[in-house]
Amino acid sequence: MLSDNIKALRKSKGFTQEEVAVRLHVVRQTVSKWEKGLSVPDAEMLQRLAELFEVSVNQLLGAPPAQEESISDVAEQLARINEQLAVKNRRARRIWRVVAGVLIAFVVLNLLFILLAVVLGFVRTTSAGSMSIELGEPPALVVSFEEQQVTAALGTYSWEYKSGGAVLGTESDAAPLYETEIPVLSVAEEDVTVSLLFEMTPDTVSVQCWDDSFWETDWDNVSDQLVVQTAATDGETIEAQAGYVYQVTAVWNDADGYSGTVNYSFCLELTG
Numbered sequence: 112m113l114s115d116n117i118k119a120l121r122k123s124k125g126f127t128q129e130e131v132a133v134r135l136h137v138v139r140q141t142v143s144k145w146e147k148g149l150s151v152p153d154a155e156m157l158q159r160l161a162e163l164f165e166v167s168v169n170q171l172l173g174a175p176p177a178q179e180e181s182i183s184d185v186a187e188q189l190a191r192i193n194e195q196l197a198v199k200n201r202r203a204r205r206i207w208r209v210v211a212g213v214l215i216a217f218v219v220l221n222l223l224f225i226l227l228a229v230v231l232g233f234v235r236t237t238s239a240g241s242m243s244i245e246l247g248e249p250p251a252l253v254v255s256f257e258e259q260q261v262t263a264a265l266g267t268y269s270w271e272y273k274s275g276g277a278v279l280g281t282e283s284d285a286a287p288l289y290e291t292e293i294p295v296l297s298v299a300e301e302d303v304t305v306s307l308l309f310e311m312t313p314d315t316v317s318v319q320c321w322d323d324s325f326w327e328t329d330w331d332n333v334s335d336q337l338v339v340q341t342a343a344t345d346g347e348t349i350e351a352q353a354g355y356v357y358q359v360t361a362v363w364n365d366a367d368g369y370s371g372t373v374n375y376s377f378c379l380e381l382t383g
Contacts, residue, residue, distance in 0.1 A: 113192055114148035116171055120164040121146075135159055148199070151192050224280070248282055249373040250310030252359060254296055256303060261294040263359065263375035270371035293356060297382045301353050305379070307346070311369065313361035318342040320355040323378055353381035 121131055121142075128142040135142075135156065144150040152160060161168045249270045252263040269283040296305065307316065320342045342357060343350040351357065359375040 112148065113151060113172055114146050116173055117142075117160065118146040120166060120171070124164055131163065134163055148196065151196060249371065252310070252361070252375045253308040254294075254377050255306040255308055256296055256298055259296055260308075261296050261377060263377045264291045264293050266291055266358065266374035266376055268371060268373040270373065271369070273365075273368040273370075291376060293376050293378050295378045295380045297380050298353050299382055301381060303351055303353070303379070305349050305351050307344070307348065307359065309361065311363070313346070313373075314364045315362045316344055316346040317360045318344045318349055318357055319360070320351075320357045323354055323356050323380075351379055353379045355379055 121128070126134075128146070129139045132139045132142045137156075141150075145152060157168055157171060161171045164171065249265060249268050251265075253260050254263050265284075265286070267285050269281075271281045272279050318341065319339050321339050342355075344359075349357065349359075356378045357376065359377075360372065361375070362372050363369050
């Protein structure tokens with residue numbers, strides 16, 4: 112397929128997606144979409160790709176090298192590829208509609224459960240005598256530095272909540288960190304101390320970090336390039352460094368009817 116050929120030829124030339132994008136005057140996401148088969152280059156861009164990879168347009172399209180082609184032949188092949196892509200996208204949309212229907216039904220059922228819990232008095236009285244609704248999802252984490260505050264992105268987690276020893280519900284999600292929109296906290300110094308403000312205090316906290324250039328990594332080779340470090344923390348603060356992405360792992364050991372492990376993430380950016 113064209114997408115496989117573009118990826119294979121790029122790698123054979125030792126180019127990253129970013130380098131190909133710069134040479135063709137497009138954004139990296141465009142090259143990524145070509146390689147994933149989400150879109151195809153037009154005839155003019157196909158010719159430029161062939162010149163960059165030093166192959167014929169035929170070879171780029173997967174045809175025998177000896178077969179010559181005209182512009183109309185290229186356009187016809189691109190039209191066929193576009194039609195195949197359209198069919199694939201229509202199927203994907205149908206699948207996503209089914210998935211969306213299931214998710215909507217799941218959300219509706221959860222809302223009904225919450226409403227029922229409130230009606231039946233599924234509330235708990237704190238030691239101070241105030242009332243609060245059961246936390247049906249992991250507590251939020253706010254990261255603070257001086258006057259700035261950002262809510263850390265919620266990543267992979269497993270969360271269980273109970274009442275009177277009975278499990279009311281279990282929530283979990285597996286969100287890859289590289290697919291997460293990570294909030295940025297801007298700092299003027301390279302080495303700073305940031306505060307961790309949990310909605311509910313965890314039993315243990317650990318922190319890992321890596322250089323934010325990691326996000327420019329070609330994901331095919333990520334396992335060879337990722338260097339993870341451990342950041343110093345006392346559970347309430349982190350000795351942090353600008354230019355790094357941080358992942359905070361918090362654990363609750365069945366405290367106040369809650370238990371689970373939750374991962375949060377944020378990034379420190381040096382300004383000035």
